[in-house]
Amino acid sequence: MxxxxxxxxxxxxxxxxxxxxxxxxxxxxxxxxxxxxxxxxxxxxxxxxxxxxxxxxxxxxxxxxxxxxxxxxxxxxxxxxxxxxxxxxxxxxxxxxxxxxxxxxxxxxxxxxxxxxxxxxxxxxxxxxxxxxxxxxxxxxxxxxxxxxxxxxxxxxxxxxxxxxxxxxxxxxxxxxxxxxxxxxxxxxxxxxxxxxxxxxDVKSAELAKYAANAMLATKISFINEIANISERVGADVNKVRRGIGSDSRIGYSFINPGCGYGGSCFPKDVQALIKTSSEYGYEAELLQSVEKVNYAQKHILAQKVQNIFGSNLAGKTFAIWGLAFKPGTDDMRAAPSIELIKTLVGNGASIKAYDPKAMKIAQQYYLKDFDNIIYSKNKYDALYEADALILVTEWKEFQSPDFMEIKGRLKGNYIIDGRNQYKEKILEKFGLAYIQMGVK
Ligand code: NAI
Missing domain, CATH: 3.40.50.720 (NAD(P)-binding Rossmann-like Domain)
Structure with a gap:
């Protein structure tokens, strides 16, 4: 054809x-x-x-x-x-x-x-x-x-x-x-x-099916993030809660990974558009409004965790950031959680050393071009030199089993703040690293 x-x-x-x-x-x-x-x-x-x-x-x-x-x-x-x-x-x-x-x-x-x-x-x-x-x-x-x-x-x-x-x-x-x-x-x-x-x-159902699919996935993400936030407060571990609920075949494991919020070119705009379409037809999509509200707050959670440790004034502090793309496998940075995080950290005086396997060029050219104090590193370990903490934002495969000895040796501080719950606290403890993750007190 x-x-x-x-x-x-x-x-x-x-x-x-x-x-x-x-x-x-x-x-x-x-x-x-x-x-x-x-x-x-x-x-x-x-x-x-x-x-x-x-x-x-x-x-x-x-x-x-x-x-x-x-x-x-x-x-x-x-x-x-x-x-x-x-x-x-x-x-x-x-x-x-x-x-x-x-x-x-x-x-x-x-x-x-x-x-x-x-x-x-x-x-x-x-x-x-x-x-x-x-x-x-x-x-x-x-x-x-x-x-x-x-x-x-x-x-x-x-x-x-x-x-x-x-x-x-x-x-x-x-x-x-x-x-x-x-x-x-x-x-x-x-x-x-x-x-x-x-x-x-029919055409209308097909049009709505796409929005419904994205809204459902976004809802799952905001749901588990809310459970993570509750877990932290009540002293539970969201990783265990996740296993406990995902094992139910009616629920399943996909899209219930706690994290630092969804981004990308689709979920944020599609959830908003569906809310808007609903209201044009006289229906308040309250659940979807909450999904967006929870996600907005979640995108600020990594910065809050940093400030809980280092205080609100971050002048003189340097943070290594692993991952800029909104998710692994792409260089797309549209609405990426890394942008909000860097905005807050730099806005409060911090310097950033960033590494992403694919998104650094686009970050430098477009999404983070207004920030002076970001150094883009050649590889994940270079980003760690003299940094007060490592913050993991995007769960690229190459971040999944790093050499913790190398991390400990290069970092000035000893914190790993993980927005994607990639590691095991017990393993990090052995290397003298303090591990802060999502949904675990
Ligand atoms: P994009 O922004 O990467 O590409 C859109 C392209 O259309 C741009 O290159 C733009 O220059 C071009 N364009 C705009 N007006 C034009 C015109 N009048 N004539 C010719 N070219 C024109 O967008 P993306 O990500 O490919 O998304 C496209 C659509 O697909 C959106 O509605 C998006 O929601 C949807 N979608 C995106 C997915 C994704 O993962 N990116 C997945 C599924 C659906």
Missing amino acids: KIAMIGTGYVGLVTGTCFAETGNDVICVDVNAEKINKLKDGHIPIYEPGLADMVKSNVKKGNLSFTTNIEEALQKVNICFIAVGTPMGEDGSADLQYVLSAARDIGRYMTQDTYVVDKSTVPVGTGEKVRQVIAEELAKRNSKLQFDIISNPEFLKEGNACADFMTPDRVIIGSEQPDSIETMKELYEPFIRSREVFIIM
Whole structure:
């Protein structure tokens, strides 16, 4: 099939590349010329395991190309995906300007009957708005071309995006048109284990399913963080409580790891957008409001723990930070808990020595560019020199079993403050390290 992918970010680039991998002819388009030029030169603008090799091999085979020219991208295309960003607007709702602008372009430049597939996460009712915009543009040019809107939300996880896309738990197809459903099934067929993976529903339900999934996961995180906060106060150990509840098959272990709050490009904005959509329909989503409130507080908990030990004035103190990305396996720093932490520490006079396997460049260029007193270290141990404490923020694999002797030897102080409960207190004690974790008094 000939596919255009509008938006070449995390989702667009991964989706486009994976469809190219299965033999489709894919053209990825983006308004960001810098991004497209990099891709044309063989540089992948994001870090995602396995992606770079797959992009390169498909470009070489002629299955995958990049452009900033939407008119060129829509030549002879019969499937057009919308995978542009839907960031949080000022009032908390999803900002649909990029989606609707993509829709306008589709209406202006489509050259044959087209399946328009919305992959961006969009509020219920957006499919209808996209339909109207395309229809208006087609009417302006007296075109009789036909199109259908399909909702096909994406569930890939950054850090494992290619693997997730290649072996999806489910593929949701929001459409009531048999030919649209069949076309989507044909496109996804190479990736699915069995036909049950396809879940067919109407467009609105598909749109809501994506928000409901993210809201559920965010709720689990805020729930366990609340239990962690209760554990600390009552003298319980949340690690044990977690085992006690996760062993119940109705609950399970996933997404009940205590931590320093969720970040990233999806959970914060999607929970807010769902709260906003609910209120527009006259419903107060009180549970979801609490999920966000708990998460906001949780993002400040590491800084509070630091200040409980070192006092509120941190002038003259240096902290080693392991992990800047919002989660392991990605260089994405959008809404990362490390940003709030560093803001507070530096704001109170501290210096930072940071190390992250992948996110340091992006941190330096964008997210932490306004902070002077951050040194970016070559490796995890270099970050520890002369530091008063080590603070673990992102649970990258390489932080999971470090050489504690090396840590003890390099740190000036003896504290490890762990925002992800990666270590065992008893082991650290042997090395003379004081261990502060989440949800343990
Ligand atoms: P992103 O910000 O990485 O990429 C979006 C791209 O769209 C940018 O490169 C931007 O320049 C481009 N763009 C904006 N307007 C355009 C237009 N009119 N024409 C062409 N290109 C345009 O965003 P990301 O992370 O890929 O997310 C895209 C959508 O997918 C969002 O709705 C997000 O919520 C959803 N999503 C994201 C996931 C993730 O893990 N990042 C997972 C599942 C869904």
